[in-house]
Amino acid sequence: MANTTAIPQLALEVHASPELSLTLPYDIEFTLRREDDNTGRPCIVRWSPGVEAFSATGLELWRHTNRANDGSDSLVRVEVDYSSGAKLAEASPRLVVQGWESFLWELWPGGHVRFTAPLHERYHKKLVEGERYDLVWPGGEVAMWDWGTKREYVGRELRVDAGQPPLRVPAGCRVSFTAAAEAVPWPGRAACEARDGFLLANVEERQWRAQQLWQQENGAKRLEAIAERERVPSTPFLGITLECPSTVTHGHSFDVTLKVTYEGLVSDTHELELTERCIAFHTYDFQFPSGLREGFRLWRQRRPEASVSSHDDDKWDECSIPDDDAFLIADDPPVAVRVGDDVDNFVTLRRGEMWTLTKSFDWSSLPDDTVPGDIFSLVFQGTTVDWWDWWSQEHEHRDTVVKLPCWIVGPVVDPTDNGGRPRLVVPGSARRAEFTVFESN
Numbered sequence: 001m002a003n004t005t006a007i008p009q010l011a012l013e014v015h016a017s018p019e020l021s022l023t024l025p026y027d028i029e030f031t032l033r034r035e036d037d038n039t040g041r042p043c044i045v046r047w048s049p050g051v052e053a054f055s056a057t058g059l060e061l062w063r064h065t066n067r068a069n070d071g072s073d074s075l076v077r078v079e080v081d082y083s084s085g086a087k088l089a090e091a092s093p094r095l096v097v098q099g100w101e102s103f104l105w106e107l108w109p110g111g112h113v114r115f116t117a118p119l120h121e122r123y124h125k126k127l128v129e130g131e132r133y134d135l136v137w138p139g140g141e142v143a144m145w146d147w148g149t150k151r152e153y154v155g156r157e158l159r160v161d162a163g164q165p166p167l168r169v170p171a172g173c174r175v176s177f178t179a180a181a182e183a184v185p186w187p188g189r190a191a192c193e194a195r196d197g198f199l200l201a202n203v204e205e206r207q208w209r210a211q212q213l214w215q216q217e218n219g220a221k222r223l224e225a226i227a228e229r230e231r232v233p234s235t236p237f238l239g240i241t242l243e244c245p246s247t248v249t250h251g252h253s254f255d256v257t258l259k260v261t262y263e264g265l266v267s268d269t270h271e272l273e274l275t276e277r278c279i280a281f282h283t284y285d286f287q288f289p290s291g292l293r294e295g296f297r298l299w300r301q302r303r304p305e306a307s308v309s310s311h312d313d314d315k316w317d318e319c320s321i322p323d324d325d326a327f328l329i330a331d332d333p334p335v336a337v338r339v340g341d342d343v344d345n346f347v348t349l350r351r352g353e354m355w356t357l358t359k360s361f362d363w364s365s366l367p368d369d370t371v372p373g374d375i376f377s378l379v380f381q382g383t384t385v386d387w388w389d390w391w392s393q394e395h396e397h398r399d400t401v402v403k404l405p406c407w408i409v410g411p412v413v414d415p416t417d418n419g420g421r422p423r424l425v426v427p428g429s430a431r432r433a434e435f436t437v438f439e440s441n
Contacts (some may be wrong), residue, residue, distance in 0.1 A: 044097075119135075137172070235421075240261075252440065299378075341399040372438045
């Protein structure tokens with residue numbers, strides 16, 4: 001119930017790095033505070049970076065100049081096109097509270113919430129190398145709020161026109177940064193941005209640079225597959241097998257089958273122990289592994305007449321595999337899903353059962369200079385599962401709630417630590433899958 005005699009007083013803070021890369025994600029930390037008052041009552045408010053911060057009424061972009069007559073610094077407003085760029089979240093006038101909504105915050109007197117979001121591309125693409133900028137909060141209002149806790153509001157409708165006055169979030173906070181270009185451009189940047197868009201290209205470039213740094217720090221050391229000894233004791237023992245056709249026709253796509261078998265429990269000696277407990281787990285990390293050592297790797301052996309070094313017939317050269325379009329970048333908040341309902345992204349296995357993933361390899365996944373006679377070796381190097389738990393999704397986890405990105409096929413974002421359970425490490429496939437390229441008829 002609204003209280004018209006006293007309303008919560010809010011304040012916003014923003015923090016970010018003083019240097020922004022023109023081609024990498026730039027994360028901004030938002031802190032929404034409620035002043036201490038004598039009400040002693042909690043309130044719930046909806047405040048989202050996508051709705052409030054990166055919209056036309058949100059953050060303003062200002063560029064520093066040295067054009068003042070006295071040589072001092074001055075600011076010039078940078079015009080931002082709010083009709084372009086990746087989709088923003090829409091401010092719905094009504095919300096039926098379920099209790100796990102992102103960007104619906106519960107604030108007690110003197111309390112605060114903190115969350116992070118990447119700078120939206122409509123701001124990012126306006127920046128110029130070497131220039132200094134300010135992102136300024138001009139002040140705003142919270143129209144959707146009410147007294148009470150989220151638990152008390154579950155099942156009820158929260159509206160922007162519920163009769164209480166909007167909450168004012170005063171102006172005054174800002175973040176300053178200098179835009180800088182990377183010293184060494186990413187060779188794949190243009191193609192990735194044309195295919196996936198600006199924001200996703202930033203994420204993929206960050207991954208590429210992390211891999212380059214790892215290789216620099218480790219010299220020419222090869223990224224070996226995750227080993228059996230890296231399993232964590234008292235976690236599920238998952239085994240990997242990989243299958244593909246023995247021959248692939250030149251210019252044609254082909255399928256690779258990844259089989260994940262739940263074999264039992266990892267012992268303290270990393271051997272297999274039997275257990276009758278079934279497990280539920282998120283399948284994303286098998287489909288789109290993100291670690292430098294994880295996922296599929298492809299190797300090629302050239303036939304002698306096609307090889308530049310024909311005397312080295314047994315040499316295997318690693319080939320790059322194009323990244324999958326595993327996720328999108330959008331400003332909608334994460335989505336809460338029930339593990340028991342999401343059979344597309346979660347699976348249950350009992351000991352001895354197998355889950356199968358079929359991955360289609362387009363011909364473009366192979367090197368451009370592939371010719372008939374080339375032999376390829378494919379291996380799955382292993383992965384680490386982001387969410388798992390004992391027992392089944394059909395029964396024990398029927399009502400277990402986790403949060404996924406708004407595009408759903410993405411990593412679990414809440415809980416971030418898998419509820420305190422140990423990491424589920426899955427070693428690489430014991431055997432490689434090999435195929436030979438044949439001439440098409």
